[in-house]
Amino acid sequence: MKQVGIASWSGKRIWVIGASSGIGEACSKSLLAAGAKVALSGRRIERLTQLAGAAPINQTLVLPVDVSHEQQISSAYQQILVNWGGLDVLLFVAGIYTPLRADQFEISIAEQTINANLLGPMRAVAIVLPEMLKNHAGHIAIVGSVAGYSGLPKALAYGPSKAGIINFCETLHYDLLPLGISVHMISPGFVATEATANNDFEMPALITAEQAAQDILNGMEKGKFDIHFPKRFSRFLKFLRILPYPLYFWIVRRFVQI
Template sequence: MALNQRVISFYNKRIWIIGASSGIGEACAQAFLSHGAKVALSARRIDKLKAIQDKWPTDQTLCLPANAQNNDELSTAYQSIKQTWGGIDLLLYVSGIYEPMRADNFDLAKATDIINTNIIGAMSACSITLPDFIQQQSGGIAIVSSVAGYSGLPQSLAYGPSKAAMINFCETLYYDLKPKNVAVYMINPGFVSTEATAKNDFEMPALITTEQAATEILDGIQAGEFDIHFPKRFSYFLKFLRLLPYPVYFFLIKKFIKI
């Protein structure tokens, strides 16, 4: 059952993607643009953003470099969007840091960096855009979390908790924003072939491309889904596992995720 209103078309919708320079963010940008949306591109790597921008009509994109950990830079980017387009219809927060980490190589500095981007960055983007969404009584917020946030997984000592926090954040946002007609989309991908997952030294089950991930995200938003998770054969398996007693859970994780 759809928890948000269905989106008939992305044509001429104003979409701000934070984390648009590569991976899922870049694939989503290309997909939205192909549907006729206007896309504001934000990330740290301006050369990557301009490479995307150069493929599309000048009035269809905005290139707004910003570090997801810098609230001032995000605020400046958002003000530029408002000055040019008058506002946005959808915020898509994709920025994230993944660093394989286990107890024997726990690095607090790296963990802090992960938390600052994956949690504080998303909250910062929401704090900037929420007043306008609430005032206009429309629009939507989409946050890319991960199935790693469902429950504890090997090598996710900092990444997993950061994504668990975002799942909780999205659930709480939904309670507050549904009465105000603002949609919330909680996006939980499994393994997607990106620069980040290339760091993994194990076989990743149900690995998909960024283009496949973008298709799942756009289809989920259009269908009005709150819980957008994929690929289903893997994400449903992890959803099932978290319902089991811990002895069974740990046994199955060790058996099926060979790390």
């Protein structure tokens, strides 16, 4: 059984959560240019309004949402149903990254991170899924990270939140494939955005948000479940995670100097 791709974006009703900057903004711009209708969500309404202002009229909805609040996600979804009568694609991009090591561990940072990065997508999926199940159609795409593959330095809250996304997507895919709903698990390497702007180390295989958006949309068009990029970096990390732990930890200590 193979999951369905997207032959054309034109007229597709897409909800981008995390559209106000970085990868989500770049995806939204590409989708709008390809003729999709895009509902733009995030907390910074002025950024969403600016993005909508540059798009053709009637092609966007501006729906400010904090993904920590289930009620806000639910109200935004109702707006989509009222205006467009349905949703074809949920593209959940929103996420936060706070560098965290064990000697500075703060539970409040872990709670905020899990709340936005893992519970946020779970809330959105819970809200859109019943209608997709009824129609036996739809796409659920969630941005995780290669940092979810295995434990890495400075990622004591971020890493577990993204590892959770991998397991969530795998399980969703298993359940939803026979029911006609496509799941896309998106695992970027380093992307130059506001989230990585303060990193004080050289980021290997760094790409632009526009390149990331292109990889994401190409993968979804082809109906891929596992969308990871840039390949020269993501394949290396996939290889590392199958190594025996002593070798894995030796390589990470030797080569990751952060």
